[in-house]
Amino acid sequence: MKITNGVQWLDTAGNVISAHGGGFLQKDGYFYWFGENRNGKKLVSCYRSRDLVNWEFLNDVVTMDTHPELNPSNCERPKVLYNEKTGKYVMWLHWENGIHYGEARCAVLVSDTVDGDYQYLRSFRPLGHMSRDCTLYKDDDGTAYFISAANENADLHVYRLTDDYLDIAALEKILWAGQKREAPALVKRGDYYFLVTSGCTGWEPNQGKYAYATSITGEWSELKNLGSPTTYDTQPTYILTIQGTEKTTYLYVGDRWDPSDYHNSTYAFLPLEFEDDTTPKLSWASTVEIDVETGEVTTEVQESGLYRLQVNMRYLTVEEGQLKAARLSYANENQLWEVEEVVPEIIRIKHHKTGKYLQPTAGSTEDGAHVELADRADSASQEWSLYDTGGGYVKLQNRHSGLALKVQRGTEGPIFQTEMNPRRYGWWDEQAFLLAKVFK
Numbered sequence: 557m558k559i560t561n562g563v564q565w566l567d568t569a570g571n572v573i574s575a576h577g578g579g580f581l582q583k584d585g586y587f588y589w590f591g592e593n594r595n596g597k598k599l600v601s602c603y604r605s606r607d608l609v610n611w612e613f614l615n616d617v618v619t620m621d622t623h624p625e626l627n628p629s630n631c632e633r634p635k636v637l638y639n640e641k642t643g644k645y646v647m648w649l650h651w652e653n654g655i656h657y658g659e660a661r662c663a664v665l666v667s668d669t670v671d672g673d674y675q676y677l678r679s680f681r682p683l684g685h686m687s688r689d690c691t692l693y694k695d696d697d698g699t700a701y702f703i704s705a706a707n708e709n710a711d712l713h714v715y716r717l718t719d720d721y722l723d724i725a726a727l728e729k730i731l732w733a734g735q736k737r738e739a740p741a742l743v744k745r746g747d748y749y750f751l752v753t754s755g756c757t758g759w760e761p762n763q764g765k766y767a768y769a770t771s772i773t774g775e776w777s778e779l780k781n782l783g784s785p786t787t788y789d790t791q792p793t794y795i796l797t798i799q800g801t802e803k804t805t806y807l808y809v810g811d812r813w814d815p816s817d818y819h820n821s822t823y824a825f826l827p828l829e830f831e832d833d834t835t836p837k838l839s840w841a842s843t844v845e846i847d848v849e850t851g852e853v854t855t856e857v858q859e860s861g862l863y864r865l866q867v868n869m870r871y872l873t874v875e876e877g878q879l880k881a882a883r884l885s886y887a888n889e890n891q892l893w894e895v896e897e898v899v900p901e902i903i904r905i906k907h908h909k910t911g912k913y914l915q916p917t918a919g920s921t922e923d924g925a926h927v928e929l930a931d932r933a934d935s936a937s938q939e940w941s942l943y944d945t946g947g948g949y950v951k952l953q954n955r956h957s958g959l960a961l962k963v964q965r966g967t968e969g970p971i972f973q974t975e976m977n978p979r980r981y982g983w984w985d986e987q988a989f990l991l992a993k994v995f996k
């Protein structure tokens with residue numbers, strides 16, 4: 557049986573699986589999946605599966621009734637470890653008060669059974685540090701680590717836990733200070749640990765990166781790109797290790813958040829392959845078939861041939877004939893574009909739904925001129941030269957007017973042209989567009 561990525565998944569009872577920002581635990585031939593559930597008073601739900609395809613709902617292991625501090629609250633990225641010494645299951649998560657993200661605390665819960673009702677212990681800032689996106693990791697010797705985004709998400713902290721996993725023992729490392737990494741997921745392969753993270757752009761997908769080290773508390777490598785500039789429209793949450801009789805397979809688990817509708821968010825399980833001991837490679841797969849006995853995995857890719865045009869973390873869309881830069885919405889077909897190559901480095905941009913072409917408003921060559929959709933592609937007005945600005949982003953210069961496509965910073969309003977700005981790329985650059993492939 558195959559996993560189909562990027563679509564809603566149902567549990568064995570036919571209900572949508574609500575387990576985002578998930579964490580996994582393997583026990584007695586089962587994979588247990590814990591994740592965020594934002595329906596009603598639910599907070600964390602637990603499912604289990606033997607084959608990673610059929611998921612049986614077990615319990616809403618944390619709800620708003622679990623503890624007064626959880627009603628209301630926002631509980632994100634729950635992760636669970638089993639503690640061999642105490643025989644208890646320990647959950648850590650990112651806790652917020654349900655109103656805003658300013659509390660920046662973690663919370664710890666504990667249970668005697670894997671899918672039991674977890675007992676809420678407390679929320680706190682580890683050693684006084686802000687703590688948002690997080691993960692847990694148990695090392696080979698049983699030592700557990702809590703990794704979380706600190707200092708307004710600028711730095712990633714690695715804390716060692718106490719032997720019972722219920723508290724912080726020490727802050728061991730501050731990783732990539734100022735580089736704003738979040739959504740951490742840690743895995744070990746051979747002699748190397750790999751830490752996969754995303755950038756900090758809220759629900760909008762961005763370039764995933766990885767780093768490696770031979771010890772969690774040792775020196776970590778620089779950050780290197782993993783996957784596409786949108787990490788195939790996902791954000792990391794976990795890396796599963798499937799130890800088969802033939803091979804060990806590593807599965808990247810990502811959330812495909814829908815920034816326009818949280819409940820339309822989906823998941824992707826993607827094999828993390830290795831080119832050599834320190835070079836993981838993540839590719840898109842429309843479907844994944846895993847034999848959990850042998851560890852063998854086969855994938856299929858369906859090329860969509862479509863693109864989304866992202867600028868300033870907003871997406872070029874057409875609303876009532878007007879061009880806008882809007883929030884990403886996977887349900888909105890007006891955000892889909894085709895890219896036609898005229899000659900290398902010169903393209904036409906065709907709106908998929910209407911078949912119309914992007915061009916400057918007729919006759920105008922002035923700075924600030926608007927753009928519109930043309931019925932036909934018959935002149936240089938519908939042609940755009942690409943200027944690589946790094947990170948997969950390009951500037952688009954109109955072949956007729958010589959002006960560049962841009963969106964006003966901070967607006968979701970109309971897109972317009974303006975003088976070509978050779979400024980270096982930063983993701984706030986309103987002229988830098990990502991021709992983001994659509995991964996189905």
Ligand code: GAL
Pocket residue numbers: 577632633689738739756757758759791
């Ligand atoms: C993301 C984070 C998610 C969630 C979201 C809220 O950056 O990874 O877990 O907190 O922001 O905007």
